[in-house]
Amino acid sequence: MIAIYMEHKNGKLKKHSLELLTFAKNAFEGEITAFSVGKEVNYQESFNYGADHFVLLFTENENIHEEGIANAIKSFVKRKEFKIFIFPASNTGRDIAARVSAFLDLPLLQDIVEFKKENDNLLFKRPIVAGKAYVWEKINTERFAISVRPNVFPPEENKKEGKFEKIDVSIEEKIKLIDIKEKEEGEIDVAEAEIIVSGGRGVGGPDGFKPLKELAKVLGAAVGASRAAVDAGWIDHSHQVGQTGKTVSPKLYIACGISGALQHLAGMRTSKVIVAINKDPNAQIFEIADYGIVSDLFEIVPALTEEIKKLKGDT
Ligand SMILES: Cc1cc2nc3c(=O)[nH]c(=O)nc-3n(C[C@H](O)[C@H](O)[C@H](O)COP(=O)(O)OP(=O)(O)OC[C@H]3O[C@@H](n4cnc5c(N)ncnc54)[C@H](O)[C@@H]3O)c2cc1C
Structure with missing residues (x-):
């Protein structure tokens, strides 16, 4: 089973996270469980793009540092049925991917831009040396984590009758997020822009x-x-x-x-x-x-x- 961490802003799932559902469908076989941390999330959108399940790791606290998010999802990601963990290669996604894979002792490939199947092997392409070169890599373990670069795999509609689950989580925070400075209204984030x-x-x-x-x-x-x-x-x-x-x-x-x-x-x-x-x-x-x-x-x-x-x- 595949677990996909989805980022949201004020409850709206981010486009780069919906892209991961399309990526997962094309790259792997198996049921897809999407999950987010927060108070309210418009999870229906994940079912429109191919999630079989959506798990909301519920917390009243909405401004959480990546360290707190990673702690909040620890017990959930321990579930044995999850073999493949996918994160968006956004700043937050990469951070959480690193923390979760360290915690679960999983191999992690960050910033995937392409994949291909070759003789029953799945190979991933990602940039190295600050983007000057690319490598193709293969992961040898059954359980692993990857992060996928935004805007590379366009999201495709794939409607499912998904199941929703809500689990209360507590946030252990060694680092406390004090304030988020919103951008000017109407500004588009470069990481999301076409x-x-x-x-x-x-x-x-x-x-x-x-x-x-x-x-x-x-x-x-x-x-x-x-x-x-x-x-x-x-x-x-x-x-x-x-x-x-x-x-x-x-x-x-x-x-x-x-x-x-x-x-x-x-x-x-x-x-x-x-x-x-x-x-x-x-x-x-x-x-x-x-x-x-x-x-x-x-x-x-x-x-x-x-x-x-x-x-x-x-x-
Ligand atoms: C560890 C490290 C990390 C770094 N990380 C980043 C990073 O994340 N992002 C980043 O961008 N840089 C980064 N840098 C800096 C990088 O090395 C460059 O210094 C920087 O990208 C240069 O910015 P620039 O192209 O705007 O400026 P310049 O190199 O000064 O270029 C300005 C250009 O503008 C042109 N120009 C001037 N006037 C006009 C005009 N009127 N019309 C048209 N063209 C004009 C000039 O011909 C020139 O080519 C990093 C450096 C280090 C050491």
């Missing part, structure tokens, strides 16, 4: 993000950033893409004024289509870009926004 418009040092300052935000708005995209822009204090760290930021895999990544340092590429090189706008024709970002525009981003980005508005009939 389109990202990202800015680097080339935007020149906090105001330089304005045209990028306008483009993001017309595209329904999230705004990403390089570490240089974040370290300069031009945009919040939650937007940072890369080795020490978020790993993203959107359908479209538009890099504006970003040179393409290895640590940035580590977080976005699996994007389906990469567009780079940079004044320097020798910028490293052009090596991985599908489309490159050698020009000033302050000319190109507003022009793109206008064109897209026209196409959408917004002007």
Whole structure:
């Protein structure tokens, strides 16, 4: 049996967690039990995407640190029937995956981007060396854990008459979460976005993000950033893409004024289509870009926004 840890926000299951249900159906055989920790979760959504069971590990406490979540699910994941544990490769998911597999003494592969069956073996592909190379790996034990990169396996509807179960859990917290700072209303999280418009040092300052935000708005995209822009204090760290930021895999990544340092590429090189706008024709970002525009981003980005508005009939 397969156990899938699902993240939710205010009770709504996250898209990357629904993707895991489709991934599990395609990669493995067996019943799927989805589980979350929280007070109320819209679990019906998991049945629409292929969960056979949904277990809510119930706690009144809604703001819990990953350490507390991992403690809360300890006794549940000990159930012998679970052979395969799947987590989203989000920041939280990876953290909990590591804690749970250490606790259960399971092998763990993080950040799976592809799988294939070869001579009865299931092989998993994941990035290594900050995304510069990939490895194919096989797990030799019957019981194991993996985390799967968001936005790689699109969720497909697969309606089931699932069963719901609620189990009370107590949260042991050595680390207490004090506060969560919500983003501005309407902002899309880069880790969840299908389109990202990202800015680097080339935007020149906090105001330089304005045209990028306008483009993001017309595209329904999230705004990403390089570490240089974040370290300069031009945009919040939650937007940072890369080795020490978020790993993203959107359908479209538009890099504006970003040179393409290895640590940035580590977080976005699996994007389906990469567009780079940079004044320097020798910028490293052009090596991985599908489309490159050698020009000033302050000319190109507003022009793109206008064109897209026209196409959408917004002007
Ligand atoms: C341990 C470690 C972890 C790191 N983690 C991360 C990480 O998670 N994410 C990350 O991004 N970086 C990370 N870095 C930093 C990384 O090495 C680079 O320093 C950083 O990515 C550079 O950001 P940038 O491309 O915005 O800036 P720069 O390298 O300075 O590039 C700016 C680019 O903008 C172009 N430009 C300037 N003006 C314009 C204009 N008007 N129009 C168009 N183009 C213009 C320039 O030609 C240049 O190519 C990390 C570094 C270390 C050592």
